Amino acid sequence: MNEPRGEKGTSGVPQHQADAPSGFSSKRGTKSGSKYDYVKVRVWLSERTAAASTPKVDWNLESSSDHDAHEQDSSYSPSTSASAAAAAAMADKKHYYVLSRFLLARMLTAARVPKKTATQIMLELKKRLVDEGRLDVTQKQLEHEVFSLLELNGLSKKHVDCFGMITSFYHLKIPLIVFICGTAGIGKSAIATGLAERLNLPNVLQTDLFAQIIRMSENSPLNPNALWDREDLEPGEGGGLLHEFKRECACVWRSVQGDLQKCVQDGKSIIMEGTYLDPAMFSDGLGVGAAHGDAVEDPCLPPRPPPIVVPIVLAMEGETHARCLDQWMGGWESSEMLRENSARVRAHAALREVHDYYVKFARRHPQSVRLCFVDPMSTQDTVDELHSHLLDQIADKFSQGSRGVEGEGDICLSQVPSTPIL
Structure with a gap:
């Protein structure tokens, strides 16, 4: 039966469906x-x-x-x-x-x-x-x-x-700079990824990758081998291990300055994690960006809030850390030195000395550096603890602004909109 186009015939086809092309298919009909x-x-x-x-x-x-x-x-x-x-x-x-x-x-x-x-x-x-x-x-x-x-x-x-x-924090584009320090095999990457997912932060930077790139470059200031893979360094006083560690951390720190400065200027948050992060370099502030006079701000635009810097040191008990290091070193079989048992013992001692340096520094600066012991069987508990700590740091900055405290890192609540954008 031929029916005029655009009219509803005995078949009950609506006008808008009768006018549709023959090859037309609705997505709503094909997808659940x-x-x-x-x-x-x-x-x-x-x-x-x-x-x-x-x-x-x-x-x-x-x-x-x-x-x-x-x-x-x-x-x-x-x-x-x-x-x-x-x-x-x-x-x-x-x-x-x-x-x-x-x-x-x-x-x-x-x-x-x-x-x-x-x-x-x-x-x-x-x-x-x-x-x-x-x-x-x-x-x-x-x-x-x-x-x-x-x-x-x-x-x-x-x-x-x-x-x-949280909505006001994101609306104001306040940079949140999180440093997660710790030695190898302690769960830094897993915890950093968990925090990034919780706080909806897309930028996670691994400083160990920067160290590897610097080692492979021509005329590199870093030794081709890692600290725990070198025979010329010995743990303990006079061995030069910590001195070399701090020197390599300074080289890596200079290489990430551009990324940090861009995050501060653009109002973006970032999580940096890795072994080559010396908390002594940023425990008293970030040292980059507009808050420290390194960036030129547009006088026509309102000043950006200074970044919130949160240094975190991850630690682990001795025996637990030794077992985690053994599992981590299983992926380093290509290294000739780590195939020998004596080399593994030396690597354990070197990494443990760096670990102890982190812990001692965090305990000497409890007001600026957060020390958190990790249980490899319950890393989500560590993520929950650090998630609460980051929210407390954000809340402290807002509360300082509400009290009218004038100082570096304070946030004036007069900038917070009464109706935050979701």
Whole structure:
């Protein structure tokens, strides 16, 4: 039976489907998913919703022809209040973003909300807004819904306050520079990756890779062999091991200055981890960027907040560390020296001396360096502990700003928006 195009025949085909090309196939029909995955919710960064009526502007005109007549007259201009109302209407109309459940769940995870709970809250939030037909909400309305869902899921006010602090922290683009120091086989990379996932930090830099690149370069200031793979260095006083270690750390530190400076200038956060990180070089501050006068700031732009520097030293008990080193050295069978038992003993002694240097320094500077002992069987507990420590460091900077403390590293809360952007 031939039916006219665009009309609904006895087969009940709607007009918009009858007009579709023959080769057209809907993604919704070929992919599994709920309707909530395809509906967009717009979040407006103002008190008015998108559905709010645009305020009427009084141009003090009798007709549109009068407006055309006065348009070329330089003495004619609309009232100041009318211009402000029109500008506000345009701002209300244009400034919005599309709600992302994934990004918002990551923000909740950074606020110490369990990952499973954060995902469930975002699913409930999107479902509630779509079912109620609220596809245009304001920022404050969205925050109110998130806070109510946090309370319904049994989370305390501490999580709510932490969520607000995290959103303001990311909105202000405050650089968070985390240094994770420790010897080989102690779990630095795993812990750094866990913290980056928790805090949604995309930049993780391994200084050991920088050391390897410097060793392979021509006229390298570093010895071709690692500290624990050298016969000319002996542990203990007079052996020169710690002196050489500090010298190599200084070389690696100079090579990462460009990355650190860029993070400070761009307001990006980064986690640096590795053996070649001497905490003595940054325990009293970063030493790079605009906070120390090395960068030239644009006088037309507001000054950037100084970075938050968090040095962390990872340590491990002696016997546990020895077993981890044996497993780590299993991947170094290509080294002729480490194949001998005596060389392995010497490598253990060299790495342990560096480990003890880290621990002693952290204990002498408890106010600036965090010392954390790692259990290889429960690294997630270490990630939880350091996650809380980083949030405490961020909160301290905000609290210093609220008390009006003027000093390096302080953050003025007057810069924090009353309605943070999620």
